[in-house]
Amino acid sequence: xxxxxxxxxxxxxxxxxxxxxxxxxxxxxxxxxxxxxxxxxxxxxxxxxxxxxxxxxxxxxxxxxxxxxxxxxxxxxxxxxxxxxxxxxxxxxxxxxxxxxxxxxxxxxxxxxxxxxxxxxxxxxxxxxxxxxxxxxxxxxx
Numbered sequence: 001x002x003x004x005x006x007x008x009x010x011x012x013x014x015x016x017x018x019x020x021x022x023x024x025x026x027x028x029x030x031x032x033x034x035x036x037x038x039x040x041x042x043x044x045x046x047x048x049x050x051x052x053x054x055x056x057x058x059x060x061x062x063x064x065x066x067x068x069x070x071x072x073x074x075x076x077x078x079x080x081x082x083x084x085x086x087x088x089x090x091x092x093x094x095x096x097x098x099x100x101x102x103x104x105x106x107x108x109x110x111x112x113x114x115x116x117x118x119x120x121x122x123x124x125x126x127x128x129x130x131x132x133x134x135x136x137x138x139x140x141x142x
Contacts, residue, residue, distance in 0.1 A: 107138030
């Protein structure tokens, strides 16, 4: 793959990552918040093309029982070019060994993650700061 891959936080421009999430679209994530959450994440993967950040993802893990992959996003111009697939594969490799790996996907993207072995959970639950908006966006049942 012709992209430059890294997990090095020092290479990330947090404003650029924030803009990536806005256009992906995965919401408005403040640069300082992204620096905090990626810095606190056990796993991360960033894809660059000629110095431009084109994709990112991260994962939390406890080292044995549970890992959680999240915030996987790709610039629209780079979607369907294997970037999201490679980010997911890289995160899965470094999370291997956990008894369960959980993924939080945007509604409508479940099929993409099925090919990696992810299946819909029957008992997953969540608390959102604005549950009504989460229902409208397809993240929660009414």
